[in-house]
Each structure stands twice: as C-alpha cells, then as structure tokens.
Amino acid sequence: MTAQGGLRVGGLTPLTTIDFPGRLAAVVFCQGCAWRCGYCQNSTLLEAGTPAALRWDDVLAFLGNRQGLLDGVVFSGGEPTLQTHLPAAIEQVRALGFEVGLHTAGMYPARLARLLPRLDWVGLDIKAPLRTYDAVTGTTGGGAKARESLDLLLAAGVPFECRTTWHPGLFPMSALEELADELAARGVTHWTVQCCRIDGRPAVAAQPPELRRLAVRFKEFHWRA
Numbered sequence: 001m002t003a004q005g006g007l008r009v010g011g012l013t014p015l016t017t018i019d020f021p022g023r024l025a026a027v028v029f030c031q032g033c034a035w036r037c038g039y040c041q042n043s044t045l046l047e048a049g050t051p052a053a054l055r056w057d058d059v060l061a062f063l064g065n066r067q068g069l070l071d072g073v074v075f076s077g078g079e080p081t082l083q084t085h086l087p088a089a090i091e092q093v094r095a096l097g098f099e100v101g102l103h104t105a106g107m108y109p110a111r112l113a114r115l116l117p118r119l120d121w122v123g124l125d126i127k128a129p130l131r132t133y134d135a136v137t138g139t140t141g142g143g144a145k146a147r148e149s150l151d152l153l154l155a156a157g158v159p160f161e162c163r164t165t166w167h168p169g170l171f172p173m174s175a176l177e178e179l180a181d182e183l184a185a186r187g188v189t190h191w192t193v194q195c196c197r198i199d200g201r202p203a204v205a206a207q208p209p210e211l212r213r214l215a216v217r218f219k220e221f222h223w224r225a
C-alpha cells in the first residue's frame with residue numbers, strides 16, 4: 001500500500017538513542033502543526049503547506065537500507081497526527097519490521113485512538129495545567145484534547161511518557177507541582193520535564209531542587225535541559 005502523495009516530511013534524523021526509549025531509532029519529522037507554542041523549537045515545521053523537504057518514498061528507501069540496524073522509527077513533528085497519510089505511513093514502516101513510536105501533543109484524540117493498536121510507544125506532551133493551556137499553545141481547547149488523549153493512552157496500555165516543557169516564565173513552580181499531582185493521580189508513571197531553550201540555551205541553569213519533590217510521584221522522572 002502506498003501513501004498517496006505520501007507523508008509530508010520536513011526532516012529526518014537517521015539515528016537517535018534518546019527519542020524512542022530502549023531503541024536505536026530514526027526520527028521522521030512531519031510537516032505541519034495547528035498550535036503555536038511560543039517556545040516551539042521546530043518553527044520551520046509548523047506550516048502544513050510548506051513543500052516537503054524529503055519525499056516519503058525516499059525516506060522509505062532509506063529505512064529499507066537500515067533494516068537490521070535500527071529497531072524503530074519515531075514519527076515526530078510538527079504534529080504527526082495532523083496528516084491523513086500518517087496511518088498508511090505507519091503501516092509501511094511496520095511492514096519493514098520496525099517498531100513505531102509517536103511524539104504527539106494529543107490534539108486529535110480520535111485519530112490517536114485509531115493509531116494506538118499500531119504503536120509501540122508514545123511521547124505525549126502535556127503542556128500545562130488546564131487553565132494555562134490556551135496561553136501556552138496559542139489556541140483554544142487544547143488542554144481538554146490532550147487530556148482525552150492521555151486517557152486513551154492509559155486505557156490502551158500502550159507504553160508512554162508524558163512530557164512537559166517548562167520555565168518559570170510560562171507558569172510558576174506551584175503550577176508545575178499541581179500538574180505533577182494531576183498526572184500522578186491519573187496514573188501516569190513516566191514524566192519528563194524539559195527545560196525551555198531560549199536562543200539555543202536552557203532557560204533554567206540547573207534542575208530546580210523542587211523537582212525532586214515532584215519526581216517521587218513517578219516511577220520514572222527525567223529533567224532534560
């Protein structure tokens with residue numbers, strides 16, 4: 001089966017050890033995102049109509065040459081679930097024998113639900129406490145959608161981690177603590193707090209000591225500068 005017209009790909013990382021836990025993986029960066037987070041590091045990927053940097057068939061050919069060398073492929077973005085070609089692209093990657101990971105902000109829960117049976121791992125952005133979501137994402141109603149996606153993931157039993165990008169200018173530590181409480185109460189076991197980068201540098205010099213208090217609520221907690 002060919003994804004007609006193919007997935008619009010804005011970039012490719014041929015090898016990563018950190019984007020798909022426990023796997024050697026390639027990362028496919030999908031073009032387009034409906035949200036406009038002020039800290040987005042992938043601004044060239046935001047416009048859905050930007051011509052693809054790579055042809056999907058060429059990406060598939062590259063992956064075909066990596067069979068036996070890579071364990072998995074991660075679809076990242078942008079927002080991969082924006083694209084209607086994603087399900088077919090996932091099938092093609094699975095047919096090559098790769099495990100499939102997905103990075104998503106959970107903005108399309110119904111689409112995520114249809115993908116879940118074909119996914120081996122998900123990194124789900126939970127960007128903020130609910131009341132702060134619209135300000136962080138530059139859109140409306142995203143917090144409820146992200147939480148719907150979280151509930152779907154929990155119900156499906158697909159391995160996943162939640163990720164929150166943070167610095168004190170976005171929302172205060174007290175709100176981050178509130179978010180930690182909410183995620184732990186929902187049943188999230190893996191949480192990564194990623195420090196915002198400003199002009200290429202972490203906005204916070206070192207891991208804030210308060211995060212140690214939050215970390216104990218989770219089986220796995222990571223701070224990423």
Ligand code: SF4
Pocket residue numbers: 033034035036037039040041042046077078079105137
């Ligand atoms: S959801 Fe992700 S890709 Fe979209 S604007 Fe926010 S950070 Fe960027």
